[in-house]
Amino acid sequence: MRNTPGELLVGTEGRYAREVFHQRHPTLVEQVGRPYGAAQRAALRALLDESLTGVIQRLPGDAPDLADWDAWDRGQFGRPWADAPFLWAESYFYRRILDAVDYFRPGPWQGVDPFRPMKEPELADLALDRDLGWVAALPAEPTDAGLATVVKAAVFGNRADLSFRMQEPVSADDPAAPDELLVDETAALRAALGARPGAVCVVTDNAGRELLADLVLVNWLLDTGLADRVTLHVKPAPYYVSDATPSDVEAACARLGRALDSRVAVRTHAFWCAPLDFRALPADLSADLAAHGVVVVKGDLNYRRLVGDRDWDPVTPFPVAAADLGVPVVALRTCKSEVVVGLRQSIVDRLDADEPRWRVSGRHGLVQVR
Numbered sequence: 010m011r012n013t014p015g016e017l018l019v020g021t022e023g024r025y026a027r028e029v030f031h032q033r034h035p036t037l038v039e040q041v042g043r044p045y046g047a048a049q050r051a052a053l054r055a056l057l058d059e060s061l062t063g064v065i066q067r068l069p070g071d072a073p074d075l076a077d078w079d080a081w082d083r084g085q086f087g088r089p090w091a092d093a094p095f096l097w098a099e100s101y102f103y104r105r106i107l108d109a110v111d112y113f114r115p116g117p118w119q120g121v122d123p124f125r126p127m128k129e130p131e132l133a134d135l136a137l138d139r140d141l142g143w144v145a146a147l148p149a150e151p152t153d154a155g156l157a158t159v160v161k162a163a164v165f166g167n168r169a170d171l172s173f174r175m176q177e178p179v180s181a182d183d184p185a186a187p188d189e190l191l192v193d194e195t196a197a198l199r200a201a202l203g204a205r206p207g208a209v210c211v212v213t214d215n216a217g218r219e220l221l222a223d224l225v226l227v228n229w230l231l232d233t234g235l236a237d238r239v240t241l242h243v244k245p246a247p248y249y250v251s252d253a254t255p256s257d258v259e260a261a262c263a264r265l266g267r268a269l270d271s272r273v274a275v276r277t278h279a280f281w282c283a284p285l286d287f288r289a290l291p292a293d294l295s296a297d298l299a300a301h302g303v304v305v306v307k308g309d310l311n312y313r314r315l316v317g318d319r320d321w322d323p324v325t326p327f328p329v330a331a332a333d334l335g336v337p338v339v340a341l342r343t344c345k346s347e348v349v350v351g352l353r354q355s356i357v358d359r360l361d362a363d364e365p366r367w368r369v370s371g372r373h374g375l376v377q378v379r
């Protein structure tokens with residue numbers, strides 16, 4: 010029996026989590042604050058200071074989700090941010106941004122997505138039509154080649170992440186960036202989809218280009234009879250900059266010029282903005298996921314939550330690290346944080362030698378099945 014490695018922490022020198030807090034967050038806070046008034050900008054700056062040098066403050070007494078966060082606290086309130094687990098602290102940081110910009114408070118900013126100005130240009134991009142040209146050429150039959158195409162697009166759609174762009178020079182449309190799958194278990198996904206159309210659940214990640222690629226995948230599974238119904242899980246509130254919410258699904262469908270298929274249900278759950286990993290899934294959500302034949306888990310954050318945001322040895326088998334959801338689970342992810350499992354030692358050695366930032370650069374993708 011392997012020992013489970015420790016959780017990644019915010020303050021560890023030389024590690025990615027610290028870089029996120031000390032380099033990414035200051036840029037993010039500055040950008041988010043631009044359209045707001047002095048009070049919200051001051052609250053954002055205070056949050057940033059608190060997160061860099063202070064202790065974690067509890068949510069204010071009027072927060073609608075105070076009870077949720079008191080249950081998710083796990084002893085973090087009152088401790089220095091630097092000592093907190095990266096997953097917990099980053100999630101709470103995004104929740105506190107909503108507090109700083111009065112997202113839940115009655116007034117002019119209530120319900121206004123603070124990341125909207127960053128999300129909108131992606132769908133407005135005229136190059137998108139050209140970039141989606143390949144969709145019209147997808148096969149009408151459920152071929153392996155068709156599945157490989159839509160899966161790969163869904164994986165590398167995850168590279169188009171706004172939070173990520175604040176730090177890494179690689180962009181989704183950088184022609185120099187290779188689309189390298191370090192693990193490709195698309196054949197196992199095909200096997201999990203089975204011989205008869207079944208129910209597929211997609212736990213989505215980012216809005217914009219990534220969600221468009223996810224919708225192409227979903228439409229193709231339905232059109233070719235590989236699935237007979239799909240549930241799309243999205244975040245209940247703005248989160249991690251570009252994470253998809255219900256209104257982002259509407260915007261993406263409008264951009265694709267295709268209404269949501271009647272066999273697609275869009276759902277959300279408070280747990281998707283919780284600071285905990287999939288091993289803490291609440292019973293109702295767990296039952297919802299397990300009612301599908303396959304659960305597709307998109308993106309980097311969901312990957313961290315699926316395997317645990319821990320200092321895993323990258324050759325740890327994926328089925329050992331990934332939470333058991335009771336049904337086959339497929340992770341589609343580009344590597345944008347230090348957590349990775351299921352790799353061959355030869356690949357790790359090559360990447361360690363050639364690309365010091367391979368774990369976080371977003372250049373490498375994974376299709377992994379448990």
Ligand SMILES: O=P(O)(O)OC[C@@]1(O)O[C@H](CO)[C@@H](O)[C@@H]1O
Nearest residue numbers: 029170172173308309310345346
């Ligand atoms: O889940 P996503 O959108 O693929 O990635 C989220 C992310 O950009 O945020 C974290 C750092 O802030 C990292 O885990 C990852 O790089």
